[in-house]
Amino acid sequence: MSLNLDKTEKNEHLYMQIYHYYRNLILEHKLLPGSKMPSLRKCARELKLSRTTIENAYLQLAADGYIISKAQSGYYVTNIAARQTPIQSPGITRQPACRYDFASSGADRESFRFDLWRRYIKSAFRQDERLLSYGEPQGEADFRQVLSEYIRERRNILCSPDDIVVGAGVQSLLHILCPLLKDKNTVSFPTPSFVQGSTVFRDYGFDVRYRNKDSGVIYVSPAHMTKWGDIMPISRRLELIRYAAEHNSLIIEDDFENEFVYLQKPTPSLHSLAGGQGIVYIGSFSRLLLPSIRISFMVLPEPLKSAYLQKAACYNQTASKAEQIALCQFIRDGHLAAQTRKLKRLYSVKLKKLLTTVEVIFGRDSRIQIGDAGTSLALTLPVSLTGKELKEKTREQGLRIQTLKETPGEVTVILSCSSMPAEDFPPACRILHEVCSRYPVQGAYS
Amino acid sequence: MSLNLDKTEKNEHLYMQIYHYYRNLILEHKLLPGSKMPSLRKCARELKLSRTTIENAYLQLAADGYIISKAQSGYYVTNIAARQTPIQSPGITRQPACRYDFASSGADRESFRFDLWRRYIKSAFRQDERLLSYGEPQGEADFRQVLSEYIRERRNILCSPDDIVVGAGVQSLLHILCPLLKDKNTVSFPTPSFVQGSTVFRDYGFDVRYRNKDSGVIYVSPAHMTKWGDIMPISRRLELIRYAAEHNSLIIEDDFENEFVYLQKPTPSLHSLAGGQGIVYIGSFSRLLLPSIRISFMVLPEPLKSAYLQKAACYNQTASKAEQIALCQFIRDGHLAAQTRKLKRLYSVKLKKLLTTVEVIFGRDSRIQIGDAGTSLALTLPVSLTGKELKEKTREQGLRIQTLKETPGEVTVILSCSSMPAEDFPPACRILHEVCSRYPVQGAYS
Numbered sequence: 001m002s003l004n005l006d007k008t009e010k011n012e013h014l015y016m017q018i019y020h021y022y023r024n025l026i027l028e029h030k031l032l033p034g035s036k037m038p039s040l041r042k043c044a045r046e047l048k049l050s051r052t053t054i055e056n057a058y059l060q061l062a063a064d065g066y067i068i069s070k071a072q073s074g075y076y077v078t079n080i081a082a083r084q085t086p087i088q089s090p091g092i093t094r095q096p097a098c099r100y101d102f103a104s105s106g107a108d109r110e111s112f113r114f115d116l117w118r119r120y121i122k123s124a125f126r127q128d129e130r131l132l133s134y135g136e137p138q139g140e141a142d143f144r145q146v147l148s149e150y151i152r153e154r155r156n157i158l159c160s161p162d163d164i165v166v167g168a169g170v171q172s173l174l175h176i177l178c179p180l181l182k183d184k185n186t187v188s189f190p191t192p193s194f195v196q197g198s199t200v201f202r203d204y205g206f207d208v209r210y211r212n213k214d215s216g217v218i219y220v221s222p223a224h225m226t227k228w229g230d231i232m233p234i235s236r237r238l239e240l241i242r243y244a245a246e247h248n249s250l251i252i253e254d255d256f257e258n259e260f261v262y263l264q265k266p267t268p269s270l271h272s273l274a275g276g277q278g279i280v281y282i283g284s285f286s287r288l289l290l291p292s293i294r295i296s297f298m299v300l301p302e303p304l305k306s307a308y309l310q311k312a313a314c315y316n317q318t319a320s321k322a323e324q325i326a327l328c329q330f331i332r333d334g335h336l337a338a339q340t341r342k343l344k345r346l347y348s349v350k351l352k353k354l355l356t357t358v359e360v361i362f363g364r365d366s367r368i369q370i371g372d373a374g375t376s377l378a379l380t381l382p383v384s385l386t387g388k389e390l391k392e393k394t395r396e397q398g399l400r401i402q403t404l405k406e407t408p409g410e411v412t413v414i415l416s417c418s419s420m421p422a423e424d425f426p427p428a429c430r431i432l433h434e435v436c437s438r439y440p441v442q443g444a445y446s
Numbered sequence: 447m448s449l450n451l452d453k454t455e456k457n458e459h460l461y462m463q464i465y466h467y468y469r470n471l472i473l474e475h476k477l478l479p480g481s482k483m484p485s486l487r488k489c490a491r492e493l494k495l496s497r498t499t500i501e502n503a504y505l506q507l508a509a510d511g512y513i514i515s516k517a518q519s520g521y522y523v524t525n526i527a528a529r530q531t532p533i534q535s536p537g538i539t540r541q542p543a544c545r546y547d548f549a550s551s552g553a554d555r556e557s558f559r560f561d562l563w564r565r566y567i568k569s570a571f572r573q574d575e576r577l578l579s580y581g582e583p584q585g586e587a588d589f590r591q592v593l594s595e596y597i598r599e600r601r602n603i604l605c606s607p608d609d610i611v612v613g614a615g616v617q618s619l620l621h622i623l624c625p626l627l628k629d630k631n632t633v634s635f636p637t638p639s640f641v642q643g644s645t646v647f648r649d650y651g652f653d654v655r656y657r658n659k660d661s662g663v664i665y666v667s668p669a670h671m672t673k674w675g676d677i678m679p680i681s682r683r684l685e686l687i688r689y690a691a692e693h694n695s696l697i698i699e700d701d702f703e704n705e706f707v708y709l710q711k712p713t714p715s716l717h718s719l720a721g722g723q724g725i726v727y728i729g730s731f732s733r734l735l736l737p738s739i740r741i742s743f744m745v746l747p748e749p750l751k752s753a754y755l756q757k758a759a760c761y762n763q764t765a766s767k768a769e770q771i772a773l774c775q776f777i778r779d780g781h782l783a784a785q786t787r788k789l790k791r792l793y794s795v796k797l798k799k800l801l802t803t804v805e806v807i808f809g810r811d812s813r814i815q816i817g818d819a820g821t822s823l824a825l826t827l828p829v830s831l832t833g834k835e836l837k838e839k840t841r842e843q844g845l846r847i848q849t850l851k852e853t854p855g856e857v858t859v860i861l862s863c864s865s866m867p868a869e870d871f872p873p874a875c876r877i878l879h880e881v882c883s884r885y886p887v888q889g890a891y892s
Contacts, residue, residue, distance in 0.1 A: 062575065065588055069575065106579040118571045121768075125564045129508065129515065132865065133552040134737040142511050168614045168740075168764040175621045179649035199760035203625035205651065291580040292767035294614075314645035318614040320766040321738035322567075419578070 014049065018057035026066050026077055033079035037067055052099055052398060059099075099398035100428035105375070106291050106419035108350075111343055116335060117289070117326070124325035135317040135324070139166025139297065143328040147283075147297055150331055155255065156272040157281060159299045165308065168294040168318035170254065170282060171200055176315055177252075177280065177298065178204040180307045184216030184250065190225055193404075197254075213243055217250050222270060223258040227404055227414045229374025231261055234268070241274045250304075254282045259340045261373040262348050276301050285327065287418075288340055295319045295327060347375045350417040357425040358415070361433050375418040380410055381432075382441040387411045390435065399431040409441040460495065464503035472512050472523055479525035483513055498545055498844060505545075545844035546874035551821070552737050552865035554796075557789055562781060563735070563772070570771035581763040581770070585612025585743065589774040593729075593743055596777055601701065602718040603727060605745045611754065614740040614764035616700065616728060617646055622761055623698075623726065623744065624650040626753045630662030630696065636671055639850075643700075659689055663696050668716060669704040673850055673860045675820025677707055680714070687720045700728045705786045707819040708794050722747050731773065733864075734786055741765045741773060793821045796863040803871040804861070807879050821864040826856055827878075828887040833857045836881065845877040855887040 025031040037043075037058065044051045058075055061067045067075045125131070138144065144161035151157040167173040178200060187201045188209045197219055198208045209215055218240070222232040232240075244251050253270040261267060271281040281299040296319075300308055330336055351370070358368060358379055369378040383390060387403035390411050394401050404412040413432070420428065471477040483489075483504065490497045504521055507513045513521045571577070584590065590607035597603040613619040624646060633647045634655045643665060644654045655661055664686070668678040678686075690697050699716040707713060717727040727745040742765075746754055776782055801816060804825055815824040829836060833849035836857050840847055850858040859878070866874065 068573070104579065109574075109578060112578070114571070114574050114577075118568070121571055122564070122568065125560070125567055127514070128555075128560050131560075131736045131738040132555060132558070133550065134732070135740075168618070168766075169762050171621075171762055172614070172618065172764055175617075175649075195760045196762055199757065203621075203650070286580070290577045292577040294581075294762075294764060294766060311645065314641045316615050316617055316642055316740075318618055318740060318764050320614075320740060320769060322769075323766060 015053045015056040015060070018043075018047070018049075018054060019060045022057065022061055023066055031077050033077050035077050036073075037075035037077065039074055056099060056398060098395065098400045100424055100431065101400045101420060102413070102415040102428060102432075103400045103402040104419040105287070105416055107287070107289075108343075108346060108418060109421065111339075111346055112290060113335075113339075117330070120326040120330045120335075121322065123329065124322040127325060130325065131322060135319075135321040137312050137315055137317050138162075139164065139317060139319065140321065140324045140328065143324045144297075146328050146331050150336070151281070151283065151299070154337075155258070155269045155281075157269060157299060158272075158276065162309075163299050163301075163305055164297050165300060166295065166297045166317065166319050166324065168296070168320070169286075170284060170296050171196055172318040173282060173296055173298045174200040176308065177300075177304075178206070180304055180311075181217060181250065186212075186215040187217040187219060188212040188215035189219050190221065191227075193227065194219075194221075213240070213249070214247065215249060217252060218244055219252045219254065220270070221254040221256045222267065223261050223373045224254075224256045226369075226371060226378075227374075228369045228376055228378040229257070229260075229371030231267060231371060231373045234273075237267070237270055237273055241270060241279075245274075245278055250278060250280065252280045252282065256282075256284065257287065257374050259288060260344055260347055260375060262344070262351075271299065280304065285336075288336065288343065289327070293323055293327070295323060347418060350422050351375060351377065353422050354415060354417040354425050357429050361426070361429045376414050376416040378404060378412055378414055380412040381436050382409055383411055383436045384409060384439045384441050385411065387413075393435045393439075394432055397431045397435065399428055401432065461499045461502035461506070464493070464495075464500060465506045468503065468507055469512055477523050479523050481523050482519075483521040483523065485520055502545060502844060544841065544846045546870055546877065547846045547866060548859070548861040548874060548878075549846045549848040550865040551733070551862055553733070553735075554789075554792060554864060555867065557785075557792055558736060559781075559785075563776070566772040566776045567768065569775065570768040573771060576771065577767060581765070581767040583758050583761055583763050584608075585610065585763060585765065586767065586770045586774065589770045590743075592774050592777050596782070597727070597729065597745070600783075601704070601712075601715045601727075603715060603745060604718075604722065608755075609745050609747075609751055610743050611746060612741065612743045612763065612765050612770065614742070614766070615732075616730060616742050617642055618740075618764040619728060619742055619744045620646040622754065623746075623750075624652070626750055626757075627663060627696065632658075632661040633663040633665060634658040634661035635665050636667065637673075639673060640665075640667075659686070659695070660693065661695060663698060664690055665698045665700065666716070667700040667702045668713065669707050669819045670700075670702045672815075672817060672824075673820075674815045674822055674824040675703070675706075675817030677709075677713060677817060677819045680719075683713070683716055683719055687716060687725075691720075691724055696724060696726065698726045698728060702728075702730065703733065703820050705734060706790055706793055706821060708790070708797075709818050717745065726750065731782075734782065734789065735773070739769055739773070741769060793864060796868050797821060797823065799868050800861060800863040800871050803875050807872070807875045822860050822862040824850060824858055824860055826858040827882050828855055829857055829882045830855060830885045830887050831857065833859075839881045839885075840878055843877045843881065845874055847878065 022031070040051050040054050040058065043054045047054070058067065062069060062075065065078060068078050069075050141161065143166065144164040147164055148159055148161045165173060165176060167176065174197065185205065186207045186209060188211065189198055190211060192198070192210060202208055220232070222237060225232055240251065251270060255269060258266070269281065271279045279301060282296060284296040285293055355368065355370060355377060358377065362379065362381065365382060367380040385393065387406040391401060391403055402414045404414050406412065468477070486497050486500050486504065489500045504513065508515060508521065511524060514524050515521050587607065589612065590610040593610055594605055594607045611619060611622060613622065620643065631651070632653045632655060634657065635644055636657060638644070638656060648654055666678070668683060671678055686697065697716060701715060704712070715727065717725045725747060728742060730742040731739055801814065801823060804814060804823065808825065808827070811828060813826040831839065833852040837847060837849055848860045850860050852858065
């Protein structure tokens with residue numbers, strides 16, 4: 001291979017050299033669509049580089065669409081690339097590829113049955129007549145019917161399809177809901193971390209507070225009270241409902257990650273405990289299906305429902321009609337329930353494995369927080385770096401982490417097990433441990 | 447057939463009797479999934495009813511998902527229906543089926559190559575890795591790249607992919623744009639008809655006016671100035687740009703229906719005339735592809751782009767990732783350009799046919815307005831009904847129309863040719879003419 005590598009550069013630049021080398025070959029049609037890329041092993045041997053460096057280059061090529069991986073076979077050059085002029089400027093979310101990702105809330109590669117979902121999408125795209133017209137502003141009627149049955153069965157929520165509004169994600173729903181709350185001007189969130197929610201309320205002029213129940217609107221995710229999956233106990237749920245009713249506050253119950261509550265029995269929804277009074281219930285599918293499927297829904301209580309119906313025709317539907325049709329049939333056929341059971345089992349096992357790995361590798365030098373739900377744990381590490389520095393240092397080693405908070409000499413990171421394969425937990429944790437040991441706080445990592 | 451029809455009821459109730467009869471057969475499993483429905487001709491003969499009545503019933507059954515039409519074969523019972531509990535309450539947009547629809551801006555049945563689009567969707571859903579992660583907040587990078595090239599070529603708009611923000615429809619884009627316009631509090635629209643736009647601005651506290659160029663934001667659709675397709679002449683475009691620049695107003699150029707301008711040469715976009723300064727350019731695909739595909743984009747000028755980039759991570763992408771991937775490749779392969787040419791030709795021919803039909807049937811009793819763009823004409827009719835009454839009376843005869851305005855003794859209706867097959871123009875116009883002749887204004891329809 002005629003590749004002049006500048007090995008004096010830092011490691012993270014090496015993989016970009018490989019990346020550019022192959023990208024140019026592809027763009028110059030020297031590597032043709034369909035041709036197989038050299039195996040990681042072979043490429044690493046020839047270039048005298050680590051397999052990880054090559055893999056990082058390949059991952060970046062794949063992320064940019066130049067090559068595609070085929071299971072048990074390797075990487076192949078796409079035909080997309082051949083026609084493409086190179087992307088000059090990186091998008092705002094463009095990041096160099098990383099080998100291990102503890103920060104992603106994406107789905108587990110093994111968990112989703114693409115073949116099955118593709119069949120439902122294909123069937124939806126056969127409904128030519130239906131796709132020739134605009135979607136119903138409120139969401140497809142048959143889909144809302146199925147949703148109302150689904151949440152009645154699983155969350156004991158009694159509502160009619162007419163109480164349900166569908167949208168492309170929670171923000172799209174809040175864009176409809178906020179203008180209906182003219183009599184409110186304050187909103188409380190449990191933590192500052194859900195910026196997507198607080199941003200929308202701020203955009204509409206709301207005063208945003210945290211953990212302040214004397215607010216006109218109280219936004220809660222009872223199955224996701226903290227990043228590490230604490231859930232709200234029944235007693236506090238009942239107390240919250242009582243307090244909100246007395247003070248005429250509206251509760252928005254975002255049932256995020258409710259499906260991943262690992263208790264014996266699922267905790268009842270606020271909506272069911274309150275008999276639907278004064279509660280807007282929000283549900284999503286991004287974590288149950290694919291993150292790329294943008295379908296959420298809300299259940300509106302009176303008088304918000306009547307207020308909405310008066311304006312309904314002023315808002316176009318944002319969620320894909322075809323994906324609504326596909327998901328409707330997918331739920332009817334029982335696949336969503338099956339997928340939920342499967343994911344809950346999978347994440348429960350993975351989270352335990354991650355916990356064990358973390359305990360073994362970090363031992364008594366760290367503090368671990370873990371709740372009854374979710375796919376993450378919080379790990380507080382003694383280190384003489386700031387959170388930002390720790391993120392950068394681990395990133396250089398191919399590991400992405402998310403930091404939650406920091407005090408001098410301590411950083412708390414959130415490790416999500418959802419998208420990382422379990423066999424990667426030990427090497428990923430070792431990278432984090434190794435970086436921390438390089439920057440010790442007096443007394444730690446002795 | 448054991449169907450007791452109550453023929454004393456009005457016609458529009460007869461088809462609902464047929465509808466309920468078949469729906470019950472399907473729900474009671476007396477008509478099994480996959481079985482063929484009797485042909486329209488046969489059913490009409492046996493029940494001694496008009497074919498139109500039967501067809502209306504079948505259309506309603508199909509709209510509710512109980513049966514499905516197969517090309518050149520007839521209607522079949524779906525398996526959806528067998529499992530479904532009947533939909534009790536009609537959704538807000540649920541309407542009885544109608545035979546002829548002049549009010550729909552849906553696509554022409556013949557114009558869209560479903561087979562082709564399905565192939566692109568299928569290919570997008572094969573990109574498993576990509577669908578396992580959330581979409582980029584700003585829109586997929588390769589898609590924005592393709593969009594920037596497309597609008598440079600077709601509309602002479604020079605921008606980088608980083609200036610483009612993708613969203614599920616114009617409203618989703620305005621939800622991101624409006625909060626960036628803190629220094630503005632007034633917006634002007636050309637007419638009150640685009641409620642989807644004015645609603646969003648009102649929701650953010652803007653004072654909404656019409657045709658008032660002394661506003662902080664001026665929203666215009668230069669290729670769709672009126673419902674009947676008047677376009678903004680170059681001289682007024684230049685004047686608008688100059689005035690807006692002098693008064694520090696922001697122009698939002700919604701290039702809606704620009705593709706259907708039937709002049710010799712396309713009129714330059716405001717964005718290109720102004721060199722991009724002080725203009726937000728908005729484009730959509732609903733009318734070029736399928737109305738059910740919710741993908742729009744906007745091009746942000748400085749300093750709005752910088753302001754957006756600071757908040758970008760706070761907004762999740764609303765448009766379907768799979769549909770972005772599919773559309774990206776569809777454009778790259780030249781199909782969008784081909785589809786646009788085809789539709790422009792088709793709508794140009796259909797609109798002329800509709801004009802001729804209207805002239806022949808309504809003759810000198812009416813006034814016709816028609817512009818240089820779009821898929822609609824305006825028809826002012828002498829009639830002693832209100833607009834609402836005229837809509838109801840024609841609806842009873844199976845025709846849906848949209849009214850624009852009314853004065854005593856006159857109603858102006860908008861007839862869209864886009865989704866109606868050309869062979870339906872004469873019967874549809876005759877229904878409208880017949881209703882009007884039943885309620886004459888003195889001197890007209892003599």
